Amino acid sequence: MLGAIGWYALGRIIGRERTEPFVEGFGRYILLRPTFYRRLMAAYDGRPFPVTALGQAIPTARICLPLPAGVIGLSFVPFVLATTLGALIWNAPLVTLGYLLRGSV
Template identity: 50%
Template sequence: MVEKFAPMIPSYVTLMLLGMTASDGACLVMTILATATGSLVSSIGWYGIGRVLGEERVEAAVARFGKYAFLSSRAYGRLACAYRRNRFWVTLMGQTVPVARVYLALPAGVLKLRPASFTAATTLGILLWNTPFLTLGYALRGSNHDPVNVGFWASIALIGLEMTILLGLRLHRSMTK
């Protein structure tokens, strides 16, 4: 939960380290559920902040304080713009993008996305992000592999896969027009 409000350590490192501490498969499943719940609660917190403050106050706060939380006005604007096009898929896929996943819920709250749809997409996206890293950590427990290095390359592979899917969808859309 803290990872989304104070993003100091990359989540893939934290998740891999947590996966390495799971003693058995049942513990791994509980760790997946616990981390997903914490991340979802944080996302709902950001959503609530956006919804309560509204567009003008959030934009002013991001402009003034965003640099302290690694959120520029430009990045916030891109997140908000993306939401106007496809809310469910942006929410789901955004949970698998390292920086976007932390603040994605803020513009969702400002734009007053339907809570049920937001929660469903966020939960699926969180599980898509957390599960591979926790499982990889679990698989590497007791080995001599560096979890930071492995987590970094696993993150790059996931982002590459995501970009390939998005480019494929874009190409498909342009060909069907």
């Protein structure tokens, strides 16, 4: 959550005009290609809460989604709620499986 909030804050602070050149120049160092960034931005069009929540279940997207969420100005509370919900969706099966398999080794 803290990492997602950090990337969200960066997107809010630097804004759309400066994020595009940032991703173009440094995206390869943070595994965010400009084409993938543009696809994430387009995905947010009109449905930010479900994109944020469901995006947490996609390993690569879960890392990169907070930046465009901040850039588009998604409200902080819905962003945190959607990110938390998505993290629960992603982690609940893994934690449950670990619990069920705890004595099998």
